[in-house]
Amino acid sequence: xxxxxxxxxxxxxxxxxxxxxxxxxxxxxxxxxxxxxxxxxxxxxxxxxxxxxxxxxxxxxxxxxxxxxxxxxxxxxxxxxxxxxxxxxxxxxxxxxxxxxxxxxxxxxxxxxxxxxxxxxxxxxxxxxxxxxxxxxxxxxxxxxxxxxxxxxxxxxxxxxxxxxxxxxxxxxxxxxxxxxxxxxxxxxxxxxxxxxxxxxxxxxxxxxxxxxxxxxxxxxxxxxxxxxxxxxxxxxxxxxxxxxxxxxxxxxxxxxxxxxxxxxxxxxxxxxxxxxxxxxxxxxxxxxxxxxxxxxxxxxxxxxxxxxxxxxxxxxxxxxxxxxxxxxxxxxxxxxxxxxxxxxxxxxxxxxxxxxxxxxxxxxxxxxxxxxxx
Amino acid sequence: xxxxxxxxxxxxxxxxxxxxxxxxxxxxxxxxxxxxxxxxxxxxxxxxxxxxxxxxxxxxxxxxxxxxxxxxxxxxxxxxxxxxxxxxxxxxxxxxxxxxxxxxxxxxxxxxxxxxxxxxxxxxxxxxxxxxxxxxxxxxxxxxxxxxxxxxxxxxxxxxxxxxxxxxxxxxxxxxxxxxxxxxxxxxxxxxxxxxxxxxxxxxxxxxxxxxxxxxxxxxxxxxxxxxxxxxxxxxxxxxxxxxxxxxxxxxxxxxxxxxxxxxxxxxxxxxxxxxxxxxxxxxxxxxxxxxxxxxxx
Numbered sequence: 001x002x003x004x005x006x007x008x009x010x011x012x013x014x015x016x017x018x019x020x021x022x023x024x025x026x027x028x029x030x031x032x033x034x035x036x037x038x039x040x041x042x043x044x045x046x047x048x049x050x051x052x053x054x055x056x057x058x059x060x061x062x063x064x065x066x067x068x069x070x071x072x073x074x075x076x077x078x079x080x081x082x083x084x085x086x087x088x089x090x091x092x093x094x095x096x097x098x099x100x101x102x103x104x105x106x107x108x109x110x111x112x113x114x115x116x117x118x119x120x121x122x123x124x125x126x127x128x129x130x131x132x133x134x135x136x137x138x139x140x141x142x143x144x145x146x147x148x149x150x151x152x153x154x155x156x157x158x159x160x161x162x163x164x165x166x167x168x169x170x171x172x173x174x175x176x177x178x179x180x181x182x183x184x185x186x187x188x189x190x191x192x193x194x195x196x197x198x199x200x201x202x203x204x205x206x207x208x209x210x211x212x213x214x215x216x217x218x219x220x221x222x223x224x225x226x227x228x229x230x231x232x233x234x235x236x237x238x239x240x241x242x243x244x245x246x247x248x249x250x251x252x253x254x255x256x257x258x259x260x261x262x263x264x265x266x267x268x269x270x271x272x273x274x275x276x277x278x279x280x281x282x283x284x285x286x287x288x289x290x291x292x293x294x295x296x297x298x299x300x301x302x303x304x305x306x307x308x309x310x311x312x313x314x315x316x317x318x319x320x321x322x323x324x325x326x327x328x329x330x331x332x333x334x335x336x337x338x339x340x341x342x343x344x345x346x347x348x349x350x351x352x353x354x355x356x357x358x359x360x361x362x363x364x365x366x367x368x369x370x371x372x373x374x375x
Numbered sequence: 376x377x378x379x380x381x382x383x384x385x386x387x388x389x390x391x392x393x394x395x396x397x398x399x400x401x402x403x404x405x406x407x408x409x410x411x412x413x414x415x416x417x418x419x420x421x422x423x424x425x426x427x428x429x430x431x432x433x434x435x436x437x438x439x440x441x442x443x444x445x446x447x448x449x450x451x452x453x454x455x456x457x458x459x460x461x462x463x464x465x466x467x468x469x470x471x472x473x474x475x476x477x478x479x480x481x482x483x484x485x486x487x488x489x490x491x492x493x494x495x496x497x498x499x500x501x502x503x504x505x506x507x508x509x510x511x512x513x514x515x516x517x518x519x520x521x522x523x524x525x526x527x528x529x530x531x532x533x534x535x536x537x538x539x540x541x542x543x544x545x546x547x548x549x550x551x552x553x554x555x556x557x558x559x560x561x562x563x564x565x566x567x568x569x570x571x572x573x574x575x576x577x578x579x580x581x582x583x584x585x586x587x588x589x590x591x592x593x594x595x596x597x598x599x600x601x602x603x604x605x606x607x608x609x610x611x612x613x614x615x616x617x618x619x620x621x622x623x624x625x626x627x628x629x630x631x632x633x634x635x636x637x638x639x640x641x642x643x644x645x646x647x648x649x650x651x652x653x654x655x656x657x658x659x660x661x662x663x664x665x666x667x668x669x670x671x672x673x
Contacts, residue, residue: 073572093575100576106569110591119587120577171578 019085020175020207021047021070026079028065039065041231042079047209052201054210056218057228058254063211067177070209072096083174094123099168101178105160107152113163114139114148120171138166141200158189169204178210182217194220215255219243227251249370252296259338261295262372271295271369275333277312281367292372301366302340304328304358311359314338316352328352330360412644420638431645451629458625459653461540462608465547469604470597472548473555481563492560495553503550507617510546511537514618538620546614554603562596563589598665606654626650
């Protein structure tokens with residue numbers, strides 16, 4: 001990795017709040033011999049206290065494996081998991097002060113809602129009156145007081161989701177692990193639960209480690225996001241950093257829509273698009289002058305206007321109307337096309353049509369520079 | 376034909392086969408048994424069809440003295456009680472042995488599971504009679520077990536292993552163990568492994584997880600296994616006949632004796648009715664005790 005990009009997998013742990021969970025050079029290989037599959041490849045990450053931390057990536061990227069290693073359901077092939085600085089390796093799941101919200105909830109079908117929620121406290125041997133009051137508090141927290149004595153099979157999916165959450169929160173774990181807990185819900189309910197989860201995290205002050213493949217979910221809820229692919233963490237940052245300053249082609253492409261424009265570095269901040277013109281970026285170049293690089297530009301950051309001086313030329317090849325916004329497909333040169341998103345702030349008819357010659361500009365702050373390798 | 380008429384005919388045709396099967400295989404034989412149990416006894420074998428009497432049922436509890444008076448007789452009750460006790464013992468031992476076996480099987484990987492299920496069902500491939508004779512070879516005074524213990528110097532006299540209640544209990548457990556293992560295995564196998572993970576995650580150790588999560592979820596299988604062992608054990612014939620050596624009779628042998636050597640068909644039928652009542656009563660008690668637990672798993 002180039003020295004000018006901060007090493008994303010090796011963040012210093014001294015920043016801000018102390019660490020709740022740390023992974024140190026964690027690897028996990030499933031199977032052996034020719035069937036061996038490296039689910040997690042030398043991952044190190046520090047998750048801070050009281051943080052809503054999201055592991056984001058496509059299926060098979062290793063995010064769930066990392067979560068299961070923290071919970072203790074899997075043993076790492078190498079590396080270690082630290083909780084409050086203490087090595088967890090020797091501890092079985094039932095001795096780790098960590099609770100999980102499972103993807104399909106894994107609620108006990110032979111128990112009532114209240115029995116599910118109090119299970120963890122009972123196993124911890126808490127006094128009866130404490131179990132009772134904490135369970136009542138949890139039922140109130142997830143607004144299921146009326147359902148306390150219902151069976152799990154008698155409540156809806158959204159309610160089951162909240163029971164799973166209450167069950168995992170009741171023992172007041174140091175860290176709450178959430179494995180795609182919203183994926184089984186419909187869109188409307190998912191949006192509500194996103195806000196509710198965030199509220200619960202703020203209210204309880206518990207560290208949340210949230211696994212998802214849904215970029216919207218990650219951007220909406222997280223304090224920080226780790227984007228994973230192929231068993232590695234590619235980049236860790238706030239939702240803003242991840243969206244605005246992607247450091248990998250994969251990160252750029254996975255989160256939202258983005259234009260990737262091949263360029264040649266002309267100086268520290270200037271880049272030439274062959275046959276079109278040049279662009280400026282606030283970011284220092286990741287490659288020496290004369291080498292190839294790739295610019296990553298979000299469609300909504302491209303400003304369209306009539307052709308003129310100081311603007312780059314292009315031809316509109318397609319206009320796609322989306323209600324709140326319109327997407328313009330713009331051909332720059334042979335084989336090079338951009339997409340620009342323009343907000344429909346007024347009901348005025350858009351001034352550009354298919355075949356129009358236009359001019360476009362991008363603010364230098366909105367241009368990210370990536371190395372020209374396929375990762 | 377009217378539309379309603381057609382409808383009735385159609386339904387009759389649909390229900391017909393099931394109704395016929397139930398009538399031929401259940402109602403007629405049971406009815407015949409009940410009927411015979413209230414008929415007079417033909418000493419040459421068979422039944423006096425035109426004579427109604429409850430004599431067979433009286434005989435269950437009383438014997439007639441030479442002067443014609445009735446005296447309480449517990450001989451048959453004793454055999455019936457022993458049958459219940461031995462069947463219950465068989466059920467408990469089968470559960471104690473079968474549950475860990477089923478748990479072991481259910482936690483292997485798919486390839487091993489198939490092999491293990493095959494091994495459990497293997498005894499069914501040969502005759503029960505032959506397998507009970509095999510136990511005689513193992514248990515008799517100069518059998519394999521006693522010979523081995525004598526040779527090792529652990530005992531100086533052969534242990535009385537054959538022709539007693541112990542031998543019958545061993546034989547019954549051996550015969551019916553697969554009926555305990557298979558339903559429990561089936562219900563364990565259906566348990567979502569994530570529930571076990573959830574239990575571990577919520578601070579339950581292995582033992583607590585078995586007690587609080589796995590056993591309650593396997594409960595329907597355990598009930599099915601217990602019923603499948605207890606009921607046929609109660610009516611067992613071959614095992615007490617061979618391993619009990621005519622001294623440890625069970626209801627099955629008593630019934631066999633009445634229809635055979637004793638030529639007392641009505642009494643045999645009455646014993647059959649009594650066995651039926653016993654089974655139904657125990658199932659009813661069982662169901663009443665565990666209905667709630669079963670329903671919550673529906």
